[in-house]
Amino acid sequence: MAKLVTIERHIMAKQKQFPSATGDFSALLYDIAFAAKVIGREVNKAGLIEDMIGKTGSTNVHGEEVKKLDEFADLIIYKSMDHTGRLCVMASEENEDVLHIPEKYECGHYVLLYDPLDGSSNIDANVSIGTIFSIYHKTSEGERGALEDCLQNGDKQIAAGYIIYGSSTMLVFCTGRGVHGFTYDPTVGEFLLSHENIKIPKRGKIYSTNEGNSAHWSEGTKKYIEYVKQIDAATNRPYSGRYIGSLVADFHRNLLYGGVYLYPGDNKSPNGKLRLQYEANPLAFLVEHAGGAASDGYQRIMDIKPDSIHQRTPLVIGSLDDVKEAEDFIQGKK
Ligand code: AHM
Numbered sequence: 582m583a584k585l586v587t588i589e590r591h592i593m594a595k596q597k598q599f600p601s602a603t604g605d606f607s608a609l610l611y612d613i614a615f616a617a618k619v620i621g622r623e624v625n626k627a628g629l630i631e632d633m634i635g636k637t638g639s640t641n642v643h644g645e646e647v648k649k650l651d652e653f654a655d656l657i658i659y660k661s662m663d664h665t666g667r668l669c670v671m672a673s674e675e676n677e678d679v680l681h682i683p684e685k686y687e688c689g690h691y692v693l694l695y696d697p698l699d700g701s702s703n704i705d706a707n708v709s710i711g712t713i714f715s716i717y718h719k720t721s722e723g724e725r726g727a728l729e730d731c732l733q734n735g736d737k738q739i740a741a742g743y744i745i746y747g748s749s750t751m752l753v754f755c756t757g758r759g760v761h762g763f764t765y766d767p768t769v770g771e772f773l774l775s776h777e778n779i780k781i782p783k784r785g786k787i788y789s790t791n792e793g794n795s796a797h798w799s800e801g802t803k804k805y806i807e808y809v810k811q812i813d814a815a816t817n818r819p820y821s822g823r824y825i826g827s828l829v830a831d832f833h834r835n836l837l838y839g840g841v842y843l844y845p846g847d848n849k850s851p852n853g854k855l856r857l858q859y860e861a862n863p864l865a866f867l868v869e870h871a872g873g874a875a876s877d878g879y880q881r882i883m884d885i886k887p888d889s890i891h892q893r894t895p896l897v898i899g900s901l902d903d904v905k906e907a908e909d910f911i912q913g914k915k
Pocket residue numbers: 645674696698699700701702791826827828829831854
């Protein structure tokens with residue numbers, strides 16, 4: 582039997598490599614794991630509790646319908662974090678403005694950005710959904726954190742990860758030293774190390790994109806998708822098409838098997854659909870540490886300087902060779 586490593590033991594072992602560490606960062610990661618357990622529990626019984634499925638009747642800052650579980654997940658993350666003294670400010674995909682720490686609580690040195698429940702349009706159909714998070718150091722002068730802390734380049738992330746609520750619940754994260762996956766064992770209430778040091782294959786055989794948008798795509802994007810569908814044994818084409826429409830699930834599969842996910846800009850939405858700070862950057866951090874790449878078609882995602890916390894970006898992410906090849910098509914070089 583392989584050794585059983587809980588997420589707590591894994592984080593503690595990593596912390597020991599930094600003798601000056603205060604433990605705050607490790608504790609922040611446990612807090613995220615705790616929030617993941619609570620959200621996972623509700624997601625798993627969503628179909629049973631009428632109050633938990635369906636829409637709230639309101640729309641969020643992006644004009645999208647808010648599901649009840651979206652709202653619940655958003656609140657659970659905020660409430661698990663607001664009083665711990667580890668964070669100075671947060672920002673969530675579901676809230677227009679940054680989320681301050683209440684005055685009655687102390688502030689810490691970290692910044693948390695999160696998408697509480699990504700792919701939530703899939704909830705009522707029992708399709709995998711996920712939570713995405715990203716952690717930065719505080720850079721602003723004041724004690725309590727500010728908008729500028731949430732507008733750092735992806736390159737400045739010190740950790741990122743996601744939780745996928747699927748056939749099992751998994752937490753995948755990276756603090757700069759490998760990408761590690763933990764599977765939740767509900768019988769003992771622990772996340773156990775199941776995927777150590779994940780590496781994405783240099784080239785995959787899967788493409789994931791919403792081809793229903795193809796009429797609006799640029800010529801380069803159209804040519805690339807035609808290319809991956811052509812028959813050519815030498816380059817392992819045609820690729821398989823796999824699109825769930827739930828970014829965490831599409832990304833997770835491609836991370837393990839190799840492949841490329843595209844949500845390009847098009848003539849209807851030049852910046853695509855996905856959010857730079859809550860979706861693209863954290864997954865870019867993970868994929869690069871796993872040996873892959875993430876681009877907006879022209880530049881590295883983590884080099885983009887954000888102007889607003891809800892900024893959108895085109896996203897091409899996955900196996901290194903596939904992302905480079907897609908960039909060549911998008912830029913008209915192929
Ligand atoms: P959300 O954050 O509102 O859930 O939207 C993001 C989701 C991603 O999970 C998914 O990859 C994409 O939107 C699917 O979009 P589309 O339905 O246009 O293909």
